[in-house]
Amino acid sequence: MLDASAPQQHPMPNAPGVGYKPQHFQDILADAGPVKWLEVHAENYMGQGGRPLAQLRHLAETFPISCHGVGLSIGSEGDLDADHLARLKHLVDWLNPALFSEHLAWSSHNSHFLNDLLPLPYTEETLATVARHIDQVQETVGRQMLLENPSTYLAFDQSDISEIDFLAEVTRRTGCGLLLDVNNVFVSAINQQTDPRAYIDAYPLASVGEIHLGGHDADHDEAGAPLLIDSHGAEIVDPVWALYAYTIAKSGPRPTLIEWDNNLPDWSTLAAEATRAKTALAEVA
Amino acid sequence: MSNVGQLEFSEAILDPTSEVPMGLSNPDGRPAQKRFDVYRNNVILSLLDAMATGFPVVKKLLGDDFFRAMTLEFVRANPPSSPLMMHFGTALPNFLEGFEPAQKLGFLPDIARIEIAMRESYHAADAEPVSGDLLQTTPPDQLMEMQFKLAPSVRMLRSRWPIYSIWLANQEPAGPTPEPGGQAVLITRPEFDPWPNLLPAGAATLVMAIENGATFGNAIEQTTEKVPHFDLSQTLALLLQAKALCPFKKETP
Known part of the structure; x- marks a missing residue:
């Protein structure tokens, strides 16, 4: 590690941020424009040194940072990976981020890591497991975690709790906050043929510490029903912007991330998406 | 259900x-x-x-x-x-x-090993190298008694294939067409970007001896025993320019 002391933490503003990609390092330093904070995938900064950590340390001097884990597998049936949890604690101690989040999903089983956010059924059993894992994470890392709602493509017959009741009960049991991914809400609602606004109406908005917006791809299933696929590889579509406006009109402004991980655009395209979020936030401020 | x-x-x-x-x-x-x-x-x-x-x-x-x-x-x-x-x-x-x-x-597994080593090097810990003017600032007899550590970002690969030349021939712009024969490669990371260096004859032996904790004088002896025409100045220049050597600290395991 470059420096043992944690950097000073900048508080997270109710403003647009972007998922940080090294390709944009110089652009961000030259003129970040509407982008007021950055989110990093924790796993990309779990090396011992070199450019990734040097860049992150440099950016953290100027920008509030959100540390977003993508590999802890909180929804695992089995125990959390203790080594990985220790790495996460080490990174969070070193970085001192303004926000720290993970997913309602699983990605590891036994010794295999599948590098995707896989779905879990919503039952009393999985609720107990997820709550136990979040307790363990928050106790180990020593701070509150935000839990992100997933994009889902199918339903588990065994689910007998709604996703919203599941999330609300997890926050009640663990004291964790929520990361509301509005694109995931839209994708899941279209895929499950439910009403995305009804989801927002029922969602525990008071627990939301951060919002995600991102792009998706459109397809159909074998019966011709619409099938949206969360891709983080395109511009945010108008119906998702409308759902976002609907959400923040109810919740008030929140830190809002433009999430673009694949088919990376140039900085001006990303900054334009952030400007759109800034405009929407100004309307509810 | x-x-x-x-x-x-x-x-x-x-x-x-x-x-x-x-x-x-x-x-x-x-x-x-x-x-x-x-x-x-x-x-x-x-x-x-x-x-x-x-x-x-x-x-x-x-x-x-x-x-x-x-x-x-x-x-x-x-x-x-x-x-x-x-x-x-x-x-x-x-x-x-x-x-x-x-x-x-047949060389493909060793090319894959270079690419793995480059990634390991990229993410390896930072370390302060020995001064580039070590030779000018240290009396020779003192230098011969010194031990060094390899920087954490250094990786070495020896192959019976010309892996350095094959790697270089597949970069942009491409290096010359490889000649047959084995090569040893030292991957170094002077700042943030790992790079493979072709090691001259004997250099791999020297690097191994340093890694194993030999004094500099002893490492040179081991090398010249094996490779009588070993060119020390060329190898040392490479190691210093590439910031591959770090001070030896006894408390470091």
Whole structure:
């Protein structure tokens, strides 16, 4: 590690941020424009040194940072990976981020890591497991975690709790906050043929510490029903912007991330998406 | 009603010929098929992408289609064992050694080893190197008694193939066409960008001796015993310019 002391933490503003990609390092330093904070995938900064950590340390001097884990597998049936949890604690101690989040999903089983956010059924059993894992994470890392709602493509017959009741009960049991991914809400609602606004109406908005917006791809299933696929590889579509406006009109402004991980655009395209979020936030401020 | 466990789910994801687990449904209530395939595709494509990013020279040597077919077989048999995707693919060299369709390219496993070592070097710990003017500032007899550590970002590979030349010939702009014969490569990271250096005769022996804790004088002795025409000044210049040597601290294990 470059420096043992944690950097000073900048508080997270109710403003647009972007998922940080090294390709944009110089652009961000030259003129970040509407982008007021950055989110990093924790796993990309779990090396011992070199450019990734040097860049992150440099950016953290100027920008509030959100540390977003993508590999802890909180929804695992089995125990959390203790080594990985220790790495996460080490990174969070070193970085001192303004926000720290993970997913309602699983990605590891036994010794295999599948590098995707896989779905879990919503039952009393999985609720107990997820709550136990979040307790363990928050106790180990020593701070509150935000839990992100997933994009889902199918339903588990065994689910007998709604996703919203599941999330609300997890926050009640663990004291964790929520990361509301509005694109995931839209994708899941279209895929499950439910009403995305009804989801927002029922969602525990008071627990939301951060919002995600991102792009998706459109397809159909074998019966011709619409099938949206969360891709983080395109511009945010108008119906998702409308759902976002609907959400923040109810919740008030929140830190809002433009999430673009694949088919990376140039900085001006990303900054334009952030400007759109800034405009929407100004309307509810 | 079927309960779908994560073992069943993960096995079905990695085996494209397997049935979709029972208990997963479309909104119309029928058993999921294409909707499950979204997860299959996401997993496999993300792993194929990681391989293409991690092994650009292997990919170039095999061509896009061959590389894709090979990595598809590889990732299904060797899914990641850790969430640290920066280290995914370390099993590829051994896999390639047993991969019949690529047997004509005997050097391929060692090229994969270079690419793994480059990634390890990229993420390795930072360290303060010894001063570049060490030779000017240290009396020779004192220098001969000194021990050094290799920087954490240094990796060495010895091959019976001309791996450095093959690697260089597949960069942009391309290096000259490789000549037959084995080569030793030292990957160094002077600041943030790892780079392979071709080691002159004997240099690998010197580096190994330093790594094993020999004094500098003893390391030179070991090397000249094996390689009488060893060119010390050339090797030392390389090691110092590439910031490959760090001060030896006894308390460091």
